[in-house]
Amino acid sequence: MMKSSQIAEYEGQPITAYTIENKSGVQMTVLDYGATWYQLTIPTAEGRQNLLMSFKDVADYTEPSGYPGKIIGRVAGRIGDSQFKLGDRLVTVPANEGTTCLHGGPNGLSTRMWQASATDDTVTLTCDVTEAIDGFPGNLTATVTYQLTDSNQVIIKMTGASDALTVFNPTNHVYWNLNAGDETVLNHQLTIASDSHLELPANKVPTGAVIDNAGTPFDFTTATSLGKAIDGMQVTDEKGFDDVFLIGEHDEAQPVATLSAGAITVEEYSNRNALVVFTTNKFDQSQAFEKTSQPYVGIAMEAQTAPNAISDSAFGDITLAAGTPRTEEIRYAITF
Numbered sequence: 237m238m239k240s241s242q243i244a245e246y247e248g249q250p251i252t253a254y255t256i257e258n259k260s261g262v263q264m265t266v267l268d269y270g271a272t273w274y275q276l277t278i279p280t281a282e283g284r285q286n287l288l289m290s291f292k293d294v295a296d297y298t299e300p301s302g303y304p305g306k307i308i309g310r311v312a313g314r315i316g317d318s319q320f321k322l323g324d325r326l327v328t329v330p331a332n333e334g335t336t337c338l339h340g341g342p343n344g345l346s347t348r349m350w351q352a353s354a355t356d357d358t359v360t361l362t363c364d365v366t367e368a369i370d371g372f373p374g375n376l377t378a379t380v381t382y383q384l385t386d387s388n389q390v391i392i393k394m395t396g397a398s399d400a401l402t403v404f405n406p407t408n409h410v411y412w413n414l415n416a417g418d419e420t421v422l423n424h425q426l427t428i429a430s431d432s433h434l435e436l437p438a439n440k441v442p443t444g445a446v447i448d449n450a451g452t453p454f455d456f457t458t459a460t461s462l463g464k465a466i467d468g469m470q471v472t473d474e475k476g477f478d479d480v481f482l483i484g485e486h487d488e489a490q491p492v493a494t495l496s497a498g499a500i501t502v503e504e505y506s507n508r509n510a511l512v513v514f515t516t517n518k519f520d521q522s523q524a525f526e527k528t529s530q531p532y533v534g535i536a537m538e539a540q541t542a543p544n545a546i547s548d549s550a551f552g553d554i555t556l557a558a559g560t561p562r563t564e565e566i567r568y569a570i571t572f
C-alpha cells in the first residue's frame with residue numbers, strides 16, 4: 237500500500253512524503269527533498285514506534301543540519317583540502333567545513349529536490365547534477381530506490397550514471413534509535429564485522445594509518461554495549477564515535493553491523509569496505525528531532541567505500557567512468 241502527501245514547502249515547491257506499508261504493518265516514509273528516508277515505523281501495543289531519528293518539522297530537512305536519513309553524494313565523508321586527482325586533472329570542489337568538502341559539499345545530493353515516483357513497495361527518486369551545480373566533474377544522474385519488503389527489509393539502491401569521468405561514493409545517513417521513549421542509544425548493543433579503523437587527525441580526513449580494534453573501545457566483533465564503548469571514548473575530543481571502521485572481505489549473507497535494543501534488532505548488509513559510525517556525540521537542541529535531542533540520541537552506520545579512496549587507491553576505487561553506471565546497495569533487515 238502506498239500513499240503520498242505534500243507536507244512542507246521548499247522554495248515554493250511542495251515537499252512530498254511517500255509512505256509505503258507492508259503486510260506486517262511496517263511503514264516507510266521517504267521525502268523527495270534530499271531523497272530522505274524520513275521515517276520507519278513499526279506497530280506496537282502502544283501505537284507506532286519510529287525507529288529513525290526524524291526532525292519534528294519537515295522544513296528542517298532543507299537546512300544543513302546532521303543529514304538525517306539523507307542520501308549523501310556524490311562523495312560521502314571528507315575530501316581533504318577539497319581537492320583530488322582524477323585522471324590528469326586536479327579537481328577542486330566547494331568546501332563546507334573549513335577547507336574540507338564534507339558529504340558532497342554545500343550543494344550535494346542531500347540538498348537537492350529529487351523527482352520521485354512510488355509503487356506499492358518502492359519509492360524511486362532521480363536527480364540530475366552538473367559541475368555547475370555541485371562542483372564535481374561530469375553531468376551525473378543519480379537514481380535511488382528504497383524498497384520495503386514484506387520480510388521487513390529496507391533495500392536502498394543508489395545508482396550513478398555520468399557522461400564524463402567522475403567520482404561516486406554515496407551512502408544513506410539515517411540515524412537509528414530503537415527505544416520507544418526518549419532514552420539515548422547508550423543502552424543499545426552493537427556488533428560490527430571490523431578488525432580495524434582509520435586514524436583521524438583533528439580535521440577527520442584519514443591519514444591512511446590503520447589501527448587495530450582489538451583491546452580498544454572500537455572492538456565490536458561481538459555484541460557490545462554502546463554505552464560501555466562510549467565510556468571508553470570519553471578520553472577523546474569527540475567523546476564518542478565518528479569513525480571509519482574498515483570492513484574486510486566477508487560473506488555477504490552476514491551483516492556488517494547489528495544494532496539491538498530490547499526486542500528490536502536492525503541488521504545492516506553491505507559489500508562496501510567501510511562503515512562510518514557516528515554517535516551524535518555533541519548533538520543538542522539545534523537538531524529538533526521528535527525525540528529530545530542530546531548527545532548519543534542516535535547512531536548512524538554509513539556503509540561506504542573508505543573515504544580516503546579518493547586519494548589512495550589502496551582503499552578502493554570510487555571513480556565512475558563515462559557511460560558506465562554503478563549501483564551501490566545498502567540493506568537493513570528489521571526484526572521486532
Ligand code: GAL
Nearest residue numbers: 301302303478479512514538
Ligand atoms: C558524519 C560525519 C560527522 C558529522 C555527521 C553529520 O558522517 O562523520 O562528522 O558531520 O556526519 O552531522
